[in-house]
Amino acid sequence: MRTKPGKQQGAILVLSALLVVVLLGVAAFALDLGRLHVLKSEMQNAADTAARAGAMELDRRDGARNRAVAAITGLLRHQTAFARNPELLAQLGYTPGAPEESAIVFYSWIGSEHDPDVDNPAAYCADDLGGTWLEAEHKCMTTQDHDARYVELKLYPELTGDEDSYTVDLFFLPVLEVLVEDVARVATTRARAVAGRHFLVCNYPPVMICNPFEGEGKSFAQGVEEGSIQEGDSLVLKYQAQQWAPGNFAFLNPQKDDGSYYTGAPAVGDYLANPELQGCTPPVVQTRSGSIQSHPIDAWNTRFDYYRGRYSSANDSPAPNVMEYPQDTGFRTIGGMSDRFGDGNWERQAYWDTFHHYHGAPEPADLHTMTRWDMYEWEVNNGHPPCDPDGQHGEGIDCLDPATAPDWPVYVMPDQLSNYVDPWPTPEPDRDTVYDHPVDNREETNPIVEGLPERSNVDFGTAPTSVLERRVLFTAVVDCQAQGISGTQEAVATDFAKFFILQTATRGASPNDFVVEFMELAGEEDDEIRVEVQLYE
Numbered sequence: 009m010r011t012k013p014g015k016q017q018g019a020i021l022v023l024s025a026l027l028v029v030v031l032l033g034v035a036a037f038a039l040d041l042g043r044l045h046v047l048k049s050e051m052q053n054a055a056d057t058a059a060r061a062g063a064m065e066l067d068r069r070d071g072a073r074n075r076a077v078a079a080i081t082g083l084l085r086h087q088t089a090f091a092r093n094p095e096l097l098a099q100l101g102y103t104p105g106a107p108e109e110s111a112i113v114f115y116s117w118i119g120s121e122h123d124p125d126v127d128n129p130a131a132y133c134a135d136d137l138g139g140t141w142l143e144a145e146h147k148c149m150t151t152q153d154h155d156a157r158y159v160e161l162k163l164y165p166e167l168t169g170d171e172d173s174y175t176v177d178l179f180f181l182p183v184l185e186v187l188v189e190d191v192a193r194v195a196t197t198r199a200r201a202v203a204g205r206h207f208l209v210c211n212y213p214p215v216m217i218c219n220p221f222e223g224e225g226k227s228f229a230q231g232v233e234e235g236s237i238q239e240g241d242s243l244v245l246k247y248q249a250q251q252w253a254p255g256n257f258a259f260l261n262p263q264k265d266d267g268s269y270y271t272g273a274p275a276v277g278d279y280l281a282n283p284e285l286q287g288c289t290p291p292v293v294q295t296r297s298g299s300i301q302s303h304p305i306d307a308w309n310t311r312f313d314y315y316r317g318r319y320s321s322a323n324d325s326p327a328p329n330v331m332e333y334p335q336d337t338g339f340r341t342i343g344g345m346s347d348r349f350g351d352g353n354w355e356r357q358a359y360w361d362t363f364h365h366y367h368g369a370p371e372p373a374d375l376h377t378m379t380r381w382d383m384y385e386w387e388v389n390n391g392h393p394p395c396d397p398d399g400q401h402g403e404g405i406d407c408l409d410p411a412t413a414p415d416w417p418v419y420v421m422p423d424q425l426s427n428y429v430d431p432w433p434t435p436e437p438d439r440d441t442v443y444d445h446p447v448d449n450r451e452e453t454n455p456i457v458e459g460l461p462e463r464s465n466v467d468f469g470t471a472p473t474s475v476l477e478r479r480v481l482f483t484a485v486v487d488c489q490a491q492g493i494s495g496t497q498e499a500v501a502t503d504f505a506k507f508f509i510l511q512t513a514t515r516g517a518s519p520n521d522f523v524v525e526f527m528e529l530a531g532e533e534d535d536e537i538r539v540e541v542q543l544y545e
Contacts, residue, residue, distance in 0.1 A: 043176050044197055051174060051199035054096040055161045056543055059203035062112070062159040063541045066205045067531065068229045072153040073114055077102045080112060080161065099168045100161065104151040107142060111167040115139075115202075116155040117148035120544055122206040122290065124491050124500045136490045138225045154229045158204035158544070165196045174198065202545035208538040209504055209530070210288035213280045213481060214260035215245065215522075216295065218252040218488035219502070220343030228485045228503045229529060231342075237526055240379035242336040242350030242510060245483070245522035246299070250345060253493040255297035258522060259304065260484060261496070262286060269294045271496075274318065277303025281310050281324040283482070284471045288538060291504070293484050297495040305513040308522065311479050312512045313461040321465035327478035328466065329387055331394045331459030332511045333380040334359060335523055354380065363394035363458075366407040380525050381508040387459065388476060395458035407458065479509040481524060482536050504530040504537070 062076035081100050103110035116137045117123050126132040130141040133148035140149045150156050165174045175196045221231035231237055246258040261269040262279040263286065270276075276296065279285050280303075306317045313326035336350025356378060360371055369392055372378060378386070387394055395407035466474045484501035491499045507524035514521060532539045 044195060047174070047176055048197045048199065051096055051163050051197065052201070055163050055199045055201035056203075058097050059159055059161050059201040060541045060543065062161070063203040063205045064539075066114075066156050066159065068154045068156070068529075070153055070233070073102070073104075073151075073156055076114070076156070076159055077112055080159075095173075096163065099170055099173055100163070101167070101169075105140070105149075107145075107149055109167065111162050111164065113160045113162070114150055114156040115147045115158040115160065116150040116152075118158050118202065118204070118544060119146060120158075120204060122204065122500065124487055124502065126490050127492070132490045135225055136222055136487060137227065138230075152230070154233050155227055157206070158202060160202045160545075161200060163199040165198075200545070201543060203541060203543050205539060205541050207291065207532070208288045208540065209291055209482065209484075209501075210286070210536045210538065211284045211482070212286055212484070212504065212536060213283040214262045214276050214286075214296070215258050215280065215481065216252070216256075216260050216293065216484040216486055216501070217243075217245065217258065217505070218256075218493065219485055220345065220349070222487050222489045223343055227487075228505070232529055236342060237340070237349065238352055239526060239528060240352040240381075241340070241526045242352075242354070242380075243507065243524050243526055244348045245481075245507070245524050246513075247348055247521070250348065253295070253488040255495040256295050256488070256493060257299040259296040259298070259300060261294040261296045263289050263294070271296075273300050273303045276300060277307035277318070280304050281307035281319055282472050291484070291501040292498060293486070293501050294498050295486070295493055295496060305521070308509070308513040311509060313465055314512060321462070321467070323470075325467035325470070325472055325474045325478070326461040326465055328461070328474050328476065329384055329393065329459045329479075330461045331363070331384070331387070333383070333525075335510065352379075356383075359383070359394075362396050364392060366395055366397045367392050379508075379527075380510060381527055384479070384508065385476060393459045395460075480527070481507045481509055482530055482534075483507055483524075506530050506534070 058080040062080040065075040065079050066072050081097050100111040102112040107113045116139050117129065117133060119129065124132070129146070129148065130143070133139045133141040137148055137150065137155055138152065139155065141147075142149055147158075163174060165171065168174075175194050177194055219226075219228045219231075221228060221236060224231075226234075226236075237243075251257055259276055261271055262275050263269055265287070270279075303317070306315075306319050307324070309315075310319050310321075310324035311327045312330040312332070313321070314330075315321060315324075334354050337353050337355065338351040339347050340349045340351050342349045356375055360375060364371070369390070372386060374382075386392075397407045461474070468474055472478055483505050485503040485505055486493060486499050486501050488499075491497075493499055506527040506529070508527055509524055511523045530537050
């Protein structure tokens, strides 16, 4: 029995109609997938770019997080042509301490190669960083500017308060309404990114300190921000009677180009005499055990025009001012240490009266608040070298006569070197004890009586040159407790601090050595610090 032609034609029409619906659905489905893919790519690109922009603002200073949020939401403009709300970033919000509600979250530790390798990250987060441990994310959230090192962006519709964010209208599913009821008409997608700011440090000497505020659950940067240690405070960097950590007095092993480390005392001395040998490295260091009495001491003293052993002025120039400055008259107790950190008070007037009355220039208006770095800088830039005309023991010396030779060799004026003769050639006589005061106990302390280096030793052309910064020391700051520092081991330096070298180092059983003055935290404005921003997730 054959089917009638009319019935066949009707069946073909029905099948054709269904095929058209299917073809339209397939085309709409492909179009929907393409639009969602483009939106997802746009969102991810926006998240990556904005995360990097936000991370760049995380300089650990006041307002860092607010600047990061502003950079994320307003500095860059990202829009899409497919979502109902074309804005991708402007609607992101930051709710401190509420990671479930906030589209922007800041972290102090995420376990990256730039973070300290600690045995118990959760305890480190709570006890040392003062943060909140997020177990699911395995990250330490922070609400403090000085601890924020990473930022996470979550481009999630539910976190924006706008149901049109990251939402596209669909073409495929609505076509199916001819067959199925209550089909979805929209679709959403997500994107996230984590970026961090870290740094490379260049030309730094092999010296370190442990973070003295770690026991209080503070970073070194936080201690500085709160004024626990202040600009102008003196510090005994290497204290014979007190170790920074078990077996560690103040030294690091210099790093080779291949990432391994030198282990001999001569290398420690060479890199201390000329930090430019170090080059640029991530802030990963190797602590060195032991109190070395030879090479580091001789290397330190090259800045004071004092040479012995393997060191000479031909390779390691002195600073333009080799004056030693007195320590603070009082101490602060920090980290349980009562005689290591000075209080910033030093005998300014006595120093001025002793070493500057010979030239008759008026004392600086801010003399009574000057740091020793300020004094050092003033002496060089104003052409008035410190000089005690009474000499070492009152025998009298000829200080530079400003009437006949007013141009002391300021480091930017090397052509003036012929205008002076060092009245008391260096090296000065060795001192038996630490130089504490410019007037009292002169017989016992043997202070340096003037600050001029030997003319033939000053060098403005070969590194390390005779510039002001020759006596600036970039020093690694390590969270020793959290990283379990004991003896020789690799560690991450969370900060670098700048110190002004105050005095020569002495051999033997000196109770305190390597005396410095705190200047500030090292930052990206310093040539030795190179900031990098990296995406992690």
